[in-house]
Amino acid sequence: MxxxxxxxxxxxxxxxxxxxxxxxxxxxxxxxxxxxxxxxxxxxxxxxxxxxxxxxxxxxxxxxxxxxxxxxxxxxxxxxxxxxxxxxxxxxxxxxxxxxxxxxxxxxxxxLNEGEPLLPKDPKLRANSRLWADHINRHIIPVFYRYLQAQEAQKQVEFAGELKEQIGKLVDAADAEGPFFFGKDMTFVDVQIAPWIVRLQKVLKPYRAWPDPEPGSRWEKWVRAVEENEAVKKTTSDDQLYLDSYERYAENRPNTSRVAEAVNSGKGLP
Ligand SMILES: N[C@@H](CCC(=O)N[C@@H](CS)C(=O)NCC(=O)O)C(=O)O
Incomplete structure (x- = not known):
């Protein structure tokens, strides 16, 4: 309406x-x-x-x-x-x-077992994929929105710290060489976080001064590999689309979305 x-x-x-x-x-x-x-x-x-x-x-x-x-x-x-x-x-x-x-x-x-798989064959590695996908859903994504919607400087600092900490845990769980979670190929965990990696750069950077990854770090390697991935590039719009689409979140405006409402009322994401 x-x-x-x-x-x-x-x-x-x-x-x-x-x-x-x-x-x-x-x-x-x-x-x-x-x-x-x-x-x-x-x-x-x-x-x-x-x-x-x-x-x-x-x-x-x-x-x-x-x-x-x-x-x-x-x-x-x-x-x-x-x-x-x-x-x-x-x-x-x-x-x-x-x-x-x-x-x-x-x-x-x-x-469907068609095309290039994203989950490894080994049951233990599959469980590991699901475990870290769960970490992303439970501990990274909600903080991304809390941070973006926070209007007070002190809250922004708090949530920026929390987001860094939760990303840090994921990086510590990843293959040491990378560039992706399990090594050289993009798999399930990478795809689970990829849209938010894109939005750290295209949304949190302009609206909250989110810093570029530290040069030479494992995280930087991961971010660049995700950004350069063909499937990611083919599904990503121009920067302006993200700037415009997320202004309502960055200003925490009323009637933004169910995600925004859940964050404001302290409920779990829809
Ligand atoms: N848990 C859902 C979340 C999906 C979701 O929140 N989608 C948003 C758009 S990014 C939506 O449909 N919002 C509709 C609304 O706010 O009414 C999933 O993983 O698919």
């Missing part, structure tokens, strides 16, 4: 406020266009959404044929609600079956 015609609820009636993009840009836009033809396997996504980004990177990494369908997630079109009654993206449809939740969808794509 828009407060004034054409404006989104997060703009609060002020047309000068930036809002989320409704279409990918740059290289990601080219990818959208080359995956616009009708296909059995459909990703319903919103171009700015990092949870969508994970599933999109997985599809590109595996080189599976698929159709990308952009949805305005805050307006909840029926085709999204038909698959996901919670009304969140990403949602995936495969034939007449559908499901949602980015991590579940990544596992589903893995279970």
């Amino acid at each position: 828009s407060t004034k015609q054409g404006l989104d609820p997060n703009q609060g009636g002020d047309a000068t406020k930036k809002t989320y993009n409704k279409q990918a840009t740059g290289v990601a836009w080219e990818t959208v266009q080359s995956h616009s033809a009708e296909h059995d396997l459909k990703l319903y996504g919103s171009c700015f959404c990092p949870f969508v980004h994970r599933v999109w990177i997985s599809l590109e990494h595996k080189k599976l044929p698929y159709q990308y369908v952009e949805v305005d997630v805050y307006r909840k079109p029926k085709l999204l609600l038909d698959i996901n009654p919670r009304g969140l993206v990403p949602a995936l449809r495969h034939g007449d079956w559908g499901s949602y939740e980015s991590t579940v969808l990544m596992e589903y794509l893995e279970d």
Whole structure:
């Protein structure tokens, strides 16, 4: 529901406020266009959404044929609600079956056993992948949003410290050489965190002065490898899209999203 015609609820009636993009840009836009033809396997996504980004990177990494369908997630079109009654993206449809939740969808794509796998074969390494994916979901992502939405300088310092600490734990668990979590190839854990690595640079850096990774560090090696990865590049829009789409979070404006509300009310992320 828009407060004034054409404006989104997060703009609060002020047309000068930036809002989320409704279409990918740059290289990601080219990818959208080359995956616009009708296909059995459909990703319903919103171009700015990092949870969508994970599933999109997985599809590109595996080189599976698929159709990308952009949805305005805050307006909840029926085709999204038909698959996901919670009304969140990403949602995936495969034939007449559908499901949602980015991590579940990544596992589903893995279970198709088509294209390049992201999970290793060894059960112990698979468990290790899931353990660190859980760390990302539980300890890194929520702090990313708390930090971005925090308006008081003291809180920002606190959350910046917490984010560094939680990223540090992940780096300590990773292969010493890298550049990726398990070594030279991108796998499940890398894809789980990749969208937020992209957004550290494109969102937290401009809005919260998040520092570049320390030159020569293991983290720097990882960040660069993720940024240079083909599947990541093909699903990433131009910088401006992220700047515009995240202004509402950085200003902690009302009616931003369910993620933003959960953070403000101290609840777990949706
Ligand atoms: N736990 C979900 C989170 C998905 C999510 O929060 N998506 C956001 C967009 S980035 C959304 O759909 N928001 C809709 C809303 O706030 O109403 C997942 O991993 O897929």
